[in-house]
Amino acid sequence: MNITMAGTGYVGLSIATLLAQHxxxxxxxxxxxxxxxxxxxxxxxxxxxxxxxxxxxxxxxYATTDAKEAYSDADIIVVAAPTNYDDETNSxxxxxxxxxxxxxxxxxxxxxxxxxxxIPVGYTKQVNKMFNTDRIIFSPEFxxxxxxxxxxxxxxxxxxxxxxxxxxxFADLLVEGAIKEDVPVLFTDSTxxxxxxxxxxxxxxxxxxYFNELDTYCEIKGLNSQQIIEGIGLDPRIGSHYNNPSxxxxxxxxxxxxxxxxxxxxxxxxxxxxxxxSSNKTRKEHIAHEIIKRNPNIVGIYRLTMKANxxxxxxxxxxxxxxxxxxxxxxxxxxxxxxxxKEFMKYKIINDLEKFKEKCDVIVVNRYDSELDDVEDKVxxxxxxxxx
Numbered sequence: 001m002n003i004t005m006a007g008t009g010y011v012g013l014s015i016a017t018l019l020a021q022h023x024x025x026x027x028x029x030x031x032x033x034x035x036x037x038x039x040x041x042x043x044x045x046x047x048x049x050x051x052x053x054x055x056x057x058x059x060x061x062y063a064t065t066d067a068k069e070a071y072s073d074a075d076i077i078v079v080a081a082p083t084n085y086d087d088e089t090n091s092x093x094x095x096x097x098x099x100x101x102x103x104x105x106x107x108x109x110x111x112x113x114x115x116x117x118x119i120p121v122g123y124t125k126q127v128n129k130m131f132n133t134d135r136i137i138f139s140p141e142f143x144x145x146x147x148x149x150x151x152x153x154x155x156x157x158x159x160x161x162x163x164x165x166x167x168x169x170f171a172d173l174l175v176e177g178a179i180k181e182d183v184p185v186l187f188t189d190s191t192x193x194x195x196x197x198x199x200x201x202x203x204x205x206x207x208x209x210y211f212n213e214l215d216t217y218c219e220i221k222g223l224n225s226q227q228i229i230e231g232i233g234l235d236p237r238i239g240s241h242y243n244n245p246s247x248x249x250x251x252x253x254x255x256x257x258x259x260x261x262x263x264x265x266x267x268x269x270x271x272x273x274x275x276x277x278s279s280n281k282t283r284k285e286h287i288a289h290e291i292i293k294r295n296p297n298i299v300g301i302y303r304l305t306m307k308a309n310x311x312x313x314x315x316x317x318x319x320x321x322x323x324x325x326x327x328x329x330x331x332x333x334x335x336x337x338x339x340x341x342k343e344f345m346k347y348k349i350i351n352d353l354e355k356f357k358e359k360c361d362v363i364v365v366n367r368y369d370s371e372l373d374d375v376e377d378k379v380x381x382x383x384x385x386x387x388x
Contacts, residue, residue, distance in 0.1 A: 001019075001023040001024070001075045001076060001173065002023070002024050002026075002073050002074050002075045002076075003016075003019050003023050003024065003025045003026070003074060003075065003076045003077075003078065003173075004025075004026045004027075004028060004070050004071055004074040004076070004077045004078065004104075004111075005019075005025060005026070005027045005028070005078050005080060006028050006070070006077065006078065006079045006080060006081060006100040006104070007028075007029065007079065007080035007081045007082070007100075007117075008027050008029040008031075008034050008035075008038060008044065008045075008063065008080075009045065009080060009082065010045060010047065010143060010145055010146075010148040010252075011080040011116050011117070011141050011143060011148065012027065012029075012078070012080030012116070013027065013038070013043070013044070013045060013047075013050055013148070014047065014049075014050060014143060014148035014149040014151075014152050015078060015080065015116065015141070015152060015174075016061060016078075017050055017053050017054065017059065017061065017149055017152075018149065018152040018153065018174070018177035018178070019173055019174075019177055020059040020060050020061035021057065021059060021177050022173075022176055022177060023060065023173065024060045025059075025060060025061045025062070026062050026063070026064060026069070026070045026074070027061065027062070027063040027064070027070075028063070028064055028065065028066075028067065028070035028071075029063065029065065030065060031065075032065055034063070035063040035064060035065055036063075038054070038061070038063035039062065039063050041054045041055050042054065042055075046146055046338075047146055047147070047148055047149055048146075048150075049147075049148075049149035049150045049153065050148070050149045053149065067103045067107060068107050071103060071104050071106075071107035071108045071111075072107045072108060073108075074104075074108055074111045075110075075111055076111055076112060076113075076114060076169075076170065076173075077100075077104045077108065077111045077112075077113045077114070078113075078114045078116055079097055079100045079101065079104075079113060079114065079115045079116060079117055080116045080117055080141075081096035081097045081099070081100050081117050082096055082117070083096065083097060083117045083118055083119060083256075084256060085255070085256035085259050085260060087259075090259070090263040090266075091120055091260065091263055092118070092119060092120055092123075092256065092260055094117075094119060094120075094123065094127075096117075097115060097117050097119065097127075098127065098130070101113060101127065101131060101136065102131070105131055105133060105135075111135070112135045112136070112137065112166050113135055113136045113137070114137055114138070114139050114160075114170055115127075115136065115137070115138045115139070116139060116140075116141050118140070118141075118197055118198070118201075118253065118256075118257060118260075119138065119194055120194065120260055120263075120264060121191055121194045121195050121198065121261075121264045122191050122194065123138075123194060124136060124137065124138045124161060124190035124191070124193075124194065125190060125191065137160065137161055137162040137164075137166070137167060137170075137190065138160075138161040138162075138190050138193050138194055139158075139159060139160045139161060139167075139170065139171075139193065140159050140161075140193055140194070140196055140197035140200075141197075142155070142156055142157070142197075142200065145251060145252065152174070152177065152178065153177070153178055153179045153180065154178065154179060154180040155174070155178055155180060155183050156184075157183070157184040157185070157186060158171050158174050158175065158183055158184070158185045158186070159185075159186045159187075159188065159193050159196055159197075160185075160186075160187050160188075160193065161188055161189065161190040161191075161192065161193025161194065162187065162189070162190060163187045163188070163189070164187075167187055168187070171185050171187070197257070198257050198260060198261040198264070199261065201253055201254055201257040201258070202254075202257060202258050202261045202273060202276060204242065204249075204254065205249045205254045205257075205258045205276050205280070206272070206276050207242050207243070208242070208246065208248075208249040208254070208280075209249070209275075209276050209279040209280060209283070211229060211242075211243045211244070211245055212245050212246060212248065212279070212280075212283045212382075213279060213282075213283070214228065214229065214232075214245075215229075215245035215382055215384075216282075216283060216286050219286075219290065219382075225245060225382075225384055226384040226385070229243050229245075229384070243385075244383065244384060244385045244387055244388065245382040245383070245384055246317065246366055246367075246382060246383070247283070247284060247287045247317040247318055247321055247366050247382065248280045248281075248283045248284045248287070248317030248320070249280055249317065250316040250317040250318075250319075251316065255280070258273070258276050258277050258280075259277060261273055262274055262277055280317070281320075283317075284317055284320045284321050284324070285324065287317075287321050287382070288320075288321045288324035288325055289324075290380065291321070291325055291362060291364060291380055292324075292325060292328050292330065294361075294362055294380070296330060296360075296361035296362040297330070297331065297361050298330075298331045298332075298333060298359055298360055298361050299325055299330055299331070299332050299333075299360065299361065299362050299363075299364060300332075300333050300334070300335060300356055300357075300359065300360030300362065300363040300364065300378075301318060301322060301332060301333070301334045301335070301336075301347075301363075301364050302335050302356075302363050302364065302365045302369070302372065302379075303335065303336055303365070303366070303367070303369075304316055304318060304319070304334065304336045304339075304344070305336075305338070316366075317366070318364065318366055319345075321364070322347065326347075332347050332348075333347065333348045333349070333350050333356065333359060333360065334347050334348065334349045334350070335349075335350060335351060335353060335356040336349060336351070337351050339351075353371065357372075357374070357375045357378070360375075360378060361378070362378060362379075362380050363375060363378045363379045363380065364379075364380050364381070365379055365380070365381040365383065366381065366382075366383065367381075367383050367388065368381050368383045368386055
């Protein structure tokens with residue numbers, strides 16, 4: 001198959017790499033540096049499996065910035081453009097998705113288009129009507145940053161938002177590229193597929209919020225969070241997973257997806273969905289308060305990333321914590337080796353680790369690293385289990 005992938009972030013590049021094992025894949029991006037890196041078999045994002053596959057596997061993958069070249073000969077066009085949440089409109093900004101669809105329809109009269117970007121409930125029907133076509137379908141992704149290709153190779157499930165031959169064709173391509181056998185495949189209507197994505201991520205955010213609120217209670221009341229969480233997790237209905245406290249859920253997906261689902265509920269009675277969004281704000285305020293009450297002169301932020309093996313710190317919870325600390329007049333410095341600049345949002349960056357350790361009164365760490373063992377007495381973290 002000739003497949004075009006629009007977008008080369010975690011979603012786009014991981015799926016392009018997966019499909020390029022057995023198909024001709026053209027990846028298009030507006031950033032030339034990313035295109036050049038892919039064509040030189042280098043990954044523009046931090047993902048161990050993508051890095052390995054680009055370098056060592058025989059992939060039929062080519063990247064370009066030329067829309068006509070990318071779209072004209074495609075049998076399938078996959079859209080993985082960003083959809084950031086717009087707080088003013090209370091909805092995802094889908095303009096990048098629509099720009100891709102417009103170009104795809106302009107240059108190609110036969111390919112069907114699969115949206116992989118996260119979108120509002122009801123969007124697929126709306127966009128087909130907007131462009132007077134029936135060629136657009138939706139398939140949600142369930143990927144982790146830094147493990148995106150791994151999650152495509154060993155998918156928990158594949159969902160396609162249409163019950164048709166072309167939906168089966170696309171699902172079969174994803175199954176063909178996977179290593180895992182007997183992958184669960186579900187075909188639904190388009191709006192239901194959109195809801196699956198938002199409800200799944202909001203449930204994960206709920207679980208993060210629950211264990212964070214448990215941890216807040218224990219920290220204030222002087223109880224051992226780890227013992228309590230371990231005891232709760234022994235109930236097989238709950239399980240010992242996704243239960244490690246943090247500074248709040250962050251990253252690219254959970255903050256925007258929970259807000260979008262809350263917006264979709266505007267004419268539907270609810271309590272829990274709103275509480276998940278507000279709970280995350282409360283948790284970050286608590287974390288900032290705990291740091292401030294230590295009366296530090298200089299607070300060091302060890303890594304802006306949300307999790308290990310990731311280079312992404314978009315909407316990371318630590319950034320809101322930092323704003324509250326700075327609001328108290330406390331100096332903040334950052335150690336973030338993925339950044340080469342001397343400043344980030346007017347915070348000073350010190351990437352000499354020993355110098356960073358020496359200058360800080362408190363070192364704030366969302367996910368602990370053994371290279372801080374020698375200054376553990378300075379560290380403030382809620383990473384109880386030393387894992388994501």
